[in-house]
Amino acid sequence: MRTALEPSPTKEKLLDAAQRLMLAKGFVATTVDDICEAAEVTKGSFFHYFESKDQLGREVLKRFCASGEKIHRALCGSETDPLKRVYAYIDNTIKMSKDPSMSKGCLLGLFSQELCDTNPQIRAACKKGFDDWAKGFGQEVAKAKAAYASRAQFNPQELAEHLIAVMEGSMILGKVRHDRLIVGKNLTHFKAYVKSLFERA
Amino acid sequence: MRTALEPSPTKEKLLDAAQRLMLAKGFVATTVDDICEAAEVTKGSFFHYFESKDQLGREVLKRFCASGEKIHRALCGSETDPLKRVYAYIDNTIKMSKDPSMSKGCLLGLFSQELCDTNPQIRAACKKGFDDWAKGFGQEVAKAKAAYASRAQFNPQELAEHLIAVMEGSMILGKVRHDRLIVGKNLTHFKAYVKSLFERA
DNA sequence: ATAGTTATACCAACTGGTAGGTATAATAGT
């Protein structure tokens, strides 16, 4: 038996497959059978690890957000200057957006569209996911503002939400167009906007 | 009997109901029975007007894009100055975004996420929808650039795609948060960015 | 005009297949 600390490889395979399939086809269109086949696992195992498809959805989303947070924490790099940290955050996000593995879409945006009106738990998780993301980047912006543009009247939190909107929206465009560069282009515009806010001050 | 020119009220009821339900729950989770019940029509009638659920999806999307185009054409108002037209476009979009009826989400973004990987026809329609949208606003920006910022190096088309990304992304945020103002806030940032591009020139 | 014909609009009941989920047996690790 494995200990509770190291996660079951079967469960991981199921979560991986579920995430991959759901990013492509959405939650509803992805069947439990699909997931089991992709993970090379039988249904018995599936329902041994997850009490329902809904619960799997919640776990996949949770895992997605957790890995996102880990990334965000590393995004500013080792910069100490708060404004440079903000720029580094955007630059590194641009770099990441060009990686094929990162350009499969965002489970937060997808689940928000598909499940918010029918599944309150998923909606709460999406809300929290976005809030944490906005808070993370928003705090960096707030520090930069305090240091370099304290009298400017833009709202750091709003700016962070603006970044999220740009990301989510351009990922959708990237998906339809099969264009892995558009997220970067849009983030470049976002960076130029942020610059204009700080240079003006 | 009705003539072929005036659309059947039953078919309209079905399309209305389908659009409403799909904006809330997505395409896959919306069943034909749901639609029929909401439209107060029986299934027999449904399949009299639509050969499949897929075809209904295409028609709903087509109608959604058509009504969108109509709106976009009116968005600049009666302005003649090209730059003022651009600002009017954004301002009017902000106004519209506050209307509850317009804040139900965007079928283009939704179908893109749910159906692009499985349904080539829908994907093509989504692509076209976004392309036309970007082209429409992009041309306005191009005219304004030619008149006021011909030497600036931003790309009008890219800027139009940036607007779309901001819209789509903030509509998702609005949906999770039940916040009808966030689209307006984000568009205000977008307008400020556009301004910064033109004022610098 | 009107009877006969046809096309359109609509409906209730049904079908085949598939979805999520369960029951239970087999296996393997300790």
Place this chain on the structure above:
DNA sequence: ACTATTATACCTACCAGTTGGTATAACTAT
């Protein structure tokens, strides 16, 4: 032997789509 895990067979509900039919409006020939 005991427990965690995996496998198989199955159940029930519900899905898209069909069937076979009725009602009504529109056209046509006389």
